[in-house]
Amino acid sequence: MIEMIMDMPKSYIMDCRLTEKRILNNRYFLMIFQIPFQLADVQPGQFAQVRIDGSPTTFLRRPLSICLLTSKNELWLLVQIAGEGSRKLSLAEPGDMVNMILPLGKGFSKPDQTDKVLLIGGGVGMAPMLILGKQLSETGIHVSFLLGGRTESDIVLTEEFTKYGELHCTTEDGSIGEKGFVTNHSLLQTTDFNRIYTCGPKPMMQAIAKYAGEKGIECEVSLENLMACGIGACLCCVEDTVEGHVCTCTEGPVFNTKLLKW
Amino acid sequence: MVNQVVNLKGLTLRNPVMTASGTFGFGEEFTDYVDLSRIGGIIVKGTTLLHREGNPYPRMAETASGMLNAVGLQNKGVEYFIKSIYPRIKGFQTNILVNVSGSNVEDYVKTAEMIQELDNIPGIELNISCPNVKKGGMAFGTSSSGAESVIKAVRNVYKKHLMVKLTPNVTDITEIAKAAEASGADSVSLINTLLGMAIDAETRKPKLSTVTGGLSGPCIKPVALRMVWQTAKAVRIPVIGMGGISNATDAVEFMLAGASAIQVGTYNFIDPSISSKIADGIADYCERYGFKSISELTGALIVDDKPIFEITCSK
Numbered sequence: 001m002i003e004m005i006m007d008m009p010k011s012y013i014m015d016c017r018l019t020e021k022r023i024l025n026n027r028y029f030l031m032i033f034q035i036p037f038q039l040a041d042v043q044p045g046q047f048a049q050v051r052i053d054g055s056p057t058t059f060l061r062r063p064l065s066i067c068l069l070t071s072k073n074e075l076w077l078l079v080q081i082a083g084e085g086s087r088k089l090s091l092a093e094p095g096d097m098v099n100m101i102l103p104l105g106k107g108f109s110k111p112d113q114t115d116k117v118l119l120i121g122g123g124v125g126m127a128p129m130l131i132l133g134k135q136l137s138e139t140g141i142h143v144s145f146l147l148g149g150r151t152e153s154d155i156v157l158t159e160e161f162t163k164y165g166e167l168h169c170t171t172e173d174g175s176i177g178e179k180g181f182v183t184n185h186s187l188l189q190t191t192d193f194n195r196i197y198t199c200g201p202k203p204m205m206q207a208i209a210k211y212a213g214e215k216g217i218e219c220e221v222s223l224e225n226l227m228a229c230g231i232g233a234c235l236c237c238v239e240d241t242v243e244g245h246v247c248t249c250t251e252g253p254v255f256n257t258k259l260l261k262w
Numbered sequence: 263m264v265n266q267v268v269n270l271k272g273l274t275l276r277n278p279v280m281t282a283s284g285t286f287g288f289g290e291e292f293t294d295y296v297d298l299s300r301i302g303g304i305i306v307k308g309t310t311l312l313h314r315e316g317n318p319y320p321r322m323a324e325t326a327s328g329m330l331n332a333v334g335l336q337n338k339g340v341e342y343f344i345k346s347i348y349p350r351i352k353g354f355q356t357n358i359l360v361n362v363s364g365s366n367v368e369d370y371v372k373t374a375e376m377i378q379e380l381d382n383i384p385g386i387e388l389n390i391s392c393p394n395v396k397k398g399g400m401a402f403g404t405s406s407s408g409a410e411s412v413i414k415a416v417r418n419v420y421k422k423h424l425m426v427k428l429t430p431n432v433t434d435i436t437e438i439a440k441a442a443e444a445s446g447a448d449s450v451s452l453i454n455t456l457l458g459m460a461i462d463a464e465t466r467k468p469k470l471s472t473v474t475g476g477l478s479g480p481c482i483k484p485v486a487l488r489m490v491w492q493t494a495k496a497v498r499i500p501v502i503g504m505g506g507i508s509n510a511t512d513a514v515e516f517m518l519a520g521a522s523a524i525q526v527g528t529y530n531f532i533d534p535s536i537s538s539k540i541a542d543g544i545a546d547y548c549e550r551y552g553f554k555s556i557s558e559l560t561g562a563l564i565v566d567d568k569p570i571f572e573i574t575c576s577k
Binding site for chain 2: 010012056057101226227228229230231233235236239240
């Protein structure tokens with residue numbers, strides 16, 4: 001556990017230029033940054049600790065999941081406007097420099113080449129599913145995405161997801177895709193998946209973990225515990241696992257559900 | 263060239279900047295960001311005799327210019343430290359001090375004895391000020407007699423540098439500092455976190471699982487500065503100042519108030535490379551104002567002959 005810290009890939013503190021800000025709707029926006037140099041071996045599921053300057057109420061950095069990293073060293077971060085930090089971040093304009101530490105944490109494990117994989121994203125939790133889906137599809141693995149949300153505006157970047165796999169959606173109000181929760185989607189009845197990756201609200205991930213557990217499907221979840229440092233120093237973001245309290249930032253954020261006490 | 267070396271009763275630091283316990287892991291978490299050979303020392307995470315799981319999540323709440331934590335001394339115990347962590351960090355080119363905590367005097371003594379055997383640990387920081395544990399911790403640090411009991415017992419067995427970390431959650435911190443000095447402490451470090459609380463009005467619940475926790479960050483700096491100033495006047499042993507230091511100017515202020523060295527804490531979370539930047543910045547300050555040695559800053563606060571406070575009180 002802690003021993004692994006020495007083996008973690010190197011991470012960097014860097015100023016990144018915001019090159020593009022795409023307002024997706026009134027709750028979500030996509031930020032595209034130019035990374036000053038090539039990052040080796042970024043794993044889907046890793047995150048960036050983003051500095052939000054100029055406000056006493058956003059003292060701590062904000063952990064944001066890496067949504068995509070392109071061959072041109074462009075970093076995509078998907079942001080949902082939820083609180084003071086994301087609102088401040090939404091005010092950044094192209095050309096602005098934003099300080100971040102990345103890449104941090106441990107990402108999703110690689111599936112077997114023959115695995116039938118399902119990637120489930122809930123709300124802003126769909127962010128790491130894009131980079132994961134891209135990476136899996138590039139290695140020849142067939143990818144199914146299932147995105148869920150309360151309503152239509154929670155489902156964003158659909159044209160990006162369709163580049164890397166087949167896309168299915170659910171919304172609680174039925175405004176897009178099937179009506180209901182992701183765990184009720186007909187896809188789960190028609191296809192026998194043997195590996196599920198997910199990121200989203202905790203109740204959603206817990207329902208998926210329960211479903212996967214009952215079916216004997218390997219399941220990895222990306223947790224969003226509150227963090228202060230993001231680098232394993234403060235011990236604030238701990239998750240209670242079968243191995244005791246472990247830092248979500250360094251041992252996760254991705255965990256196999258077998259390790260969790262859910 | 264400014265002489266940056268600081269001597270704290272038997273402990274020589276290349277410069278006055280150390281990193282505060284609980285904010286810098288075991289140092290190895292920071293090697294991507296800081297050259298440890300450019301700072302005076304690191305105080306590693308609070309260590310107890312036995313493994314502690316710490317408090318339940320959530321343990322952290324962000325506050326205006328700061329944060330509350332209620333980690334509760336999560337650590338794997340001193341044996342684990344000695345076997346698994348010390349071999350990895352003993353080669354660091356900086357002073358490594360271990361923050362030692364316990365729930366009773368015997369635990370403190372045993373832990374200190376075990377740490378004493380480690381060649382590359384020149385001192386310990388005795389934690390009698392953790393606000394997040396039910397037994398021990400701050401309970402020892404809030405009375406002179408409590409502080410004496412644990413410090414004297416550890417002093418009896420521990421021969422290297424003994425730094426004692428004080429809590430600000432007392433009526434008069436100088437009384438505890440004087441008790442620490444009289445009990446054989448080589449230095450005192452202050453302040454630990456201020457006991458605080460945060461509530462989520464939407465859910466009407468406390469934000470921490472423990473309801474209360476320790477406040478740190480820039481918001482506590484004025485309180486810390488005042489306590490360092492008071493303590494430095496009250497004791498002869500070196501005072502190590504901390505509390506909300508986020509840049510070199512903050513560090514200089516603590517030294518002017520009487521600190522011989524400083525610790526950087528919560529700001530390591532915001533900028534993991536801040537400690538070496540602060541070390542450079544203090545040297546620049548000395549150069550700018552013609553100080554030949556950083557230690558000349560200690561207590562160099564310029565105050566009028568009759569401070570306003572005394573004039574007011576004498577009426």
